[in-house]
Amino acid sequence: MSAKPSRATGQMPRYWYEQAPVPLHARLLAGLYGGVVALRRRLYRDGRRSRHPGVPVVVVGNITVGGSGKTPLTIALVDRLREQGFTPGVASRGYGRDDAGQARWVDADTDPELGGDEPVLIAARTGAKVRVDRDRVAAARALVEAGCDIVICDDGLQHYRLARDIEIEVIDGRRRYGNGRLLPAGPLREPVERGAGCDFRVLNLGEDREAGGGAGFGEWPMRLRCGEAIPLLGGRPRPLSAFAGQRVHAVAGIGDPERFFAMLRGLGIAVVPHAFPDHHAYSEADFEFGSRLPVLMTEKDAVKCTAFRTGLHFSVPVSAELPEGFWVALLDRIGARGGHSCGNEERIR
Known part of the structure; x- marks a missing residue:
């Protein structure tokens, strides 16, 4: 039984978070899964x-x-x-x-x-x-x-x-x-x-x-909280406010990419969104977007992109x-x- 969204697509079934009917086979498997979970907890x-x-x-x-x-x-x-x-x-x-x-x-x-x-x-x-x-x-x-x-x-x-x-x-x-x-x-x-x-x-x-x-x-x-964009090639951080009114490529391979995109839009940044599956293994080809705009990505994504970073790549760290x-x-x-x-x-x- 599938216990997580496909790593190939990162897509979760619509019925998980939207008003959509749950297929019968999924409901039946959920009953079986629930029994296994309960047994394991008892053990x-x-x-x-x-x-x-x-x-x-x-x-x-x-x-x-x-x-x-x-x-x-x-x-x-x-x-x-x-x-x-x-x-x-x-x-x-x-x-x-x-x-x-x-x-x-x-x-x-x-x-x-x-x-x-x-x-x-x-x-x-x-x-x-x-x-x-x-x-x-x-x-x-x-x-x-x-x-x-x-x-x-x-x-x-x-x-x-x-x-x-x-x-x-x-x-x-x-x-x-x-x-x-x-x-x-x-x-x-x-x-x-x-x-x-x-x-x-x-x-x-x-x-x-x-x-x-x-x-x-x-x-x-x-x-x-976030406030800065860190250049992956090194150098002084730039305030995110410096990107306000500009178009940027936004990259997120996290559980909920839309959260990252919405955060940037809330700062007045014109986002071209690029959502990837959670824990995606990036390659240089993933960043062939066809336009040379700044690329803002989550900190979790940035640690996987050091091998092909350029002066256009920025990490956006957050603090809880x-x-x-x-x-x-x-x-x-x-x-x-x-x-x-x-x-x-x-x-x-």
Whole structure:
């Protein structure tokens, strides 16, 4: 059964996020998938199958397929925890990398095809130790052995073998849960109730100029701030306002490319959009647009384009901002659970 959109096209079924009928076969498969998900959660509920690395573990994830803002939040977590005296490390699967079976350390110079685009971005932005491994337990243990005293697991909400102290669900503020159905009838990896059981629920509202409403009860709003375009060939950053009134090629290979395009349009930039599948492996041919305009791309895309960058290519980094109350509550929870005294059954409901 298909558990995600095609990597070849990046297209999600219309009925996931639009008012369209769900095919019968998708509904039947969703019932089967739901049974497998429920059985797997029961197997891990008592905690006997899970393993803890011995330091606090914070898991960042979502219950929908596709991007929701996990990477900017992970970067913000690393930065804030470091300010508080922690030595954080990041464990990730490294989705889409060529040697997925090989565990490795990732830094800013790692080839994204080997380390994964998001781990390379996290390493470049934070300088933290980043370990990619399909076995997140092994990755967490490697980070502890390397001197980390807290582990952030990027996109690990469904990786139940790694016991966790704090779970953070990230929700796309524009699309939320779509039609609310499980895969493949809808975008949900797990039932909506699973998210309600997380310690924190963060609603990604994007950039200030985006519509999308406010956070609901029990949700912490997250804004993504941007203001500069970084030349890939080096040199001084340019304010995004410098592109206002100009036509640009906008490139996004993320879970929701339209979010990036809308952000640029909100700044008065005339966008020629180029949407690619999430985690797309770029080639020089992908940028043969037929006109020599500036090319603005997400930071996650830019780390994969250094081999054929030109003076027209710019990266647009974003930074996650959350209310101070979120950080106070999170640090308080980390302090209370630093000894991982809570049983894993509390994390898997």
